[in-house]
Amino acid sequence: MTYCVGMMLDAGLVLMSDTRTNAGVDKISVFRKMFSWHVPDERSIVMMTAGNLATTQSVISQLEERGKVPDDRHPTILEAQTMFQVATEVGRMLRRVVEQPGEFPEPGDGPQAEGARFTASIILAGQIKGMEPRLFLIYPEGNFIEASFDSPFFQIGETKYGRPILLRGYDRAMPFEDAVKLLMVSFDSTLAANLSVGLPFDLMVLARDRMEPIHQRRIVADDPYFRTISRGWGDALRRAFQSLPAYDLATGGAAEAVTTGSELK
Template structure:
């Protein structure tokens, strides 16, 4: 399992993903799930993946191969598609292609063992930053004012804090703090999600990657956030009036 979140803010886009793919007493693997492409001054693209590892690795390899210089590629590229919408269409079609190749079938189902779900974020010069969720079938939906963030993977434990605390006006610093709380809740509830975490902050109209950072196990700020949040929840619980049995 995995956990990835993309937030759309007025200031830009914030993306975070974990790196655990297998979980068990003696079977833990770490794989990157956040991938970026850039044509500085023209576009920045971030993709986060959840699902079958062979599918997602093949997808990213194909996208990277096709993003090579024109003379080296033989298929449409996410680095030349004219808009984020067209990039989402291209990635969705490539995902269908990879799943069909993996499964040996022309159709895909969301519950297929070869399925994968993606979060696509970025900006192409001439349009606003955009955020999409792409499904195994290759179709997709875009974030909006009503749905300003997307989650994939193990979503249920980290969603309540996002719903309650998200604000499109928040700073990048507060957004990172919010995502850390969401990931901390998920990590504590599910063994299949864990650090290290990958983070990308993209600021509107920069058309280049922003801060790309890995939050390792033992990170002082993450540990402080985790322990302080636990204490704050206990204090809030104790401050509520008791239930009456009378």
């Protein structure tokens, strides 16, 4: 399993992914799930993947045209005229790999049963010069949807544990710093609830019209800021819980607070 989030803001795009893969509790590995291509002053494209590792690696390899020598590689996604065309190309490749996995052999999480479905999903984000930043969620069938005011962020992988904080805390006008903090809390909640999601995390921030990351880093287990967020969020939840009205078993409602004489003055 994995966890990736792509978030659209007025200021640009914020993306975060974990790096854990597993084929059972005794086969846990670290693999990068965030991939990016940047052409200075022309375009910036980022992909995050979830699902069968063999499938996602095959898609990335095919997009990079692995048959060419490194110096001659020029992915077709760098030639597309719009991000919609990029999404179409990525979706087409994903569907092809999912439907014909044997055609694109790649190392995976472990042996697959004959006839197993090599599913995967992809978050695609980026901007081409002169156009708006765009964010897509691409399904194994190759079709996709685009982020909007109604759906301003996408999650793939183990989504349920980190989703509530995103729904409550997201604001399209928030600065990048608050968006990163929100993602940190979302990932910490997921990490605490599911062993199939794990550190390190990869983070990337794409500012509108910059065509290259303004911030990019890997967050490891002993990262001071992430540890502070993790402890602080846990403490804040406990304080919030204690501040809620107590439940009264007799009335089935909120228990009345005991008022002292000094409080009545």
